[in-house]
Amino acid sequence: MPPSLLAFAIPGGWEWILILAVVLVLFGNRIPGVARSLGSGINEFKAGLREGEAGEDDKDTSASDNDKDGSDPGK
Structure with a gap:
């Protein structure tokens, strides 16, 4: 585009x-x-x-609780 048209x-x-x-x-009248x-x-x-962060924190704590009790979820 020529510079003269760009100015307009x-x-x-x-x-x-x-x-x-x-x-x-x-x-x-619609702006507010x-x-x-x-x-x-x-x-x-x-x-x-x-809420999503709180849900992830709950999942993390429950997963770490499962690891602590010695159960193997893969078996």
């Missing part, structure tokens, strides 16, 4: 401000709901990670 393809500072203003006018949904989704994801 990249918005500058004032263009970004204008784009942001248009987005705020069109979607301003979207942010709330995004925040709750992140919290649910983190809770799932914590």
Whole structure:
């Protein structure tokens, strides 16, 4: 692509401000709901990670308990 066409393809500072203003006018009333949904989704994801880590820790401790009692799970 020639450099002269590339200059028209990249918005500058004032263009970004204008784009942001248009987005705020069109979607301003929906932004809080979207942010709330995004925040709750992140919290649910983190809770799932914590539950997964706790589940792995439980599996690790039960596996080490089986090793300690001398039983051979392969036989």
